[in-house]
Structures are given as structure tokens and as C-alpha cells.
Amino acid sequence: MASRQVGLFFGSFNPVHVGHMILANFMATRTGLDEVWLVVSPQNPLKKRGTLARDHDRLHLVELAIGDTPRLRASRVEFDLPKPSYTIDTLAVLRDKYPEYDFSLIMGSDNLASLHKWKNYELILRDFSIKVYPRPGYPGGEFLDHPNVAQYDAPLMHLSATYIREAVREGYSIHYLVPPAVAAELHKSGMYR
Template identity: 60%
Template sequence: MKVGLFFGSFNPVHVGHMIIANHMVEYTDLDQVWMVVSPQNPFKKSSNLANDYDRLQMVELATNGNDRLRASNIEFALPKPSYTIDTLVYLKEKYPNNDFSLIMGGDNLVHFHKWKNYEAILEHYRILVYKRPNYVTEAYDNHPSIQIVDAPLMQISATFIRQALRDGKSIQYLVPDPVWKFLDLSPIYR
């Protein structure tokens, strides 16, 4: 099975994430997209993160009913901070028959050379890249392991959504309905 791994804090998961995940599973050769909730990204502060299990629950709510999208807590049991190469090695051992690819935004591709063992990732895994506003990916256009996917450009951010919640604004339509209902009843981000 061809599985795309869409790593993220998903703090919270929003419609931009869901559109990208759905686009990747519908318009590439992937059979499934696993939305991997990362407990701690080595490049981000963890102080702004909601609880791991709350973020996982929101991704589960968002993916519920779509058998091609799935929430994954695979990094919860791995050492922190989460390094993609370690997760990939673990997943390959656990699911040897799956063919894993990474899904990332052009903003991450620009800094990819700073990732732990990025050369090994490029050598052994395909990377599906969706463009992000104001980030240029042309340097990788002809790399054999990197496929630039013409996915919809989204300018929705989890930072904006968290601020909207703190300001008492509605986030309806910015997040999937079940996530909106969950957050409407929760003190998270307020």
C-alpha cells in the first residue's frame, strides 16, 4: 500500500490541512494519507501546543468517515523531539509492506537541508510537496525523489485560528465541523 505521511502539529487541524490531505490521496498515486500528529517539532516551541491527545482527537474527528485519511499517533511513543528519519525507520520496521512517502509544504522544503539525516530521506523516500504562498520550490523541481504537486494554495493558519479563539471570534468554516464543535465546547486555546 502507498501511504503518504502528512506530519504536523495540527494545533488545531484546519480545513487547509484537510484539503491538502484529500488532494494528495485523490490526485496522486497514494492509497492513504496518514496525518501524523507530532508531539514536538524540533523547529517549533512546544509551549504553544495543546495537549497531544486533544490534537490527536481533533484529527480523528476531522478524518472520521474517510477510509483513505487516518489520524496517527505513531510519534507519541518515540523519543522527543520528533525527527522524521526516526519515525520513517520505525514505520518501515512496523509496516514493511507499505511504501511510505512524505507530504510537506514548500515552506518546509526550503529548510529541508537542516533536517536530521535529510540525505537518507531523499535517498529512500519520495517527497510530495505542495506549494505555499511566498515560498519558491524551483531548486528541487528536477530532483528524482521530489514531486511538486499542484495542490490548492491555502492561506489558513493554525496561529490565526488560535488567536481567533482567544479573541472570542467564530472559527466555523476554518476547521472541519466536528473540530469546530469540539473546540466550541472546550477551553483549549482560550
């Protein structure tokens, strides 16, 4: 029996927005994956901590965004790992916990271009397939031709979580920028205000 193909879409999702959901759904339905897990990262070693909402609040927003969408799920696997969390360590934990799954990484061409800065990036390239979506201004760098890297023509998103946080803080509408359940929760909870 073929192993279950699971794509891991890591992010701070601070907050999750329609761009994330469009990419997750694209990867889940058009790349041969059985599922995409949106892995909520507690702290990216390459990002500063200041503006990050609480881990469980961001996870809750991702769960609301997914709702009952088939083939998508939220993952909190990194919450229980040492901080900062490194992708290679998370992959080792997931492989150990789910030996029957075959994990791939989903990342933007911007991340692929800086992959050489990641801890043990050579092992990631050797042992995992990487599904890349385009990011404006980032052609993808030296690893685009690697046999374990595939680029997909996913929709380009010029939408950022920073933009959404600023809109919330300034009292502007975020209608259409985030899934309706996320907008309702942000309004109710006062997050990012």
C-alpha cells in the same frame, strides 16, 4: 502484489483546520497514494513548545476532522518515540512496523526549502519520495528538481493554526475555518481560550 502507497502528512495540527484536510484529501485522491496518514507530531524540533495543545487533544481533533473519510487516517506513531522526534527516526520505525507499505512524505514547499536542516535529510531524499504542495512565498529551493521530489498543484491555503487559535482566544467565529466536528469540540472543551 504492489505495496500499499501511504503518504505521511506530518504536523502539529494545533488545531487541524480545513486547509490541512483539503491538502490531505488532495494527496489521497490525486497523487497515486492509497492512503494519507496525518501524523500528529508531539514536538517539532524547529518550533517552540509554548503554544502547543496536549498531544492526545490534537490527535482527537484530527480523528474528528477525518470522521469516516476514506483513505485518511490519524497516526500517533511519534507519541511513543524519544522527543524531540525526527522524521528520519519515525520513518525507520514505520518501515520496520509496516514492511508491506511504501511510505512517501507530504510537505509544503517551505519545508522542502529548509530540508537541508533536517537530521539525515540526504537519506530521506534517497529513500523516500516526497510529494510537495505549494506554499505562498516559497518556490521550494534546491531539491525541487530531485528525482524523488514531485510538486503538485494543490490548492493554496493562506490559513494558519495560529490565526485560528487567536480567533478562538478572542471569541471570534471559526465557522468554515475548521471542520464542523472540530469547531464543536473546541467550543465544548474550551481549548485555546
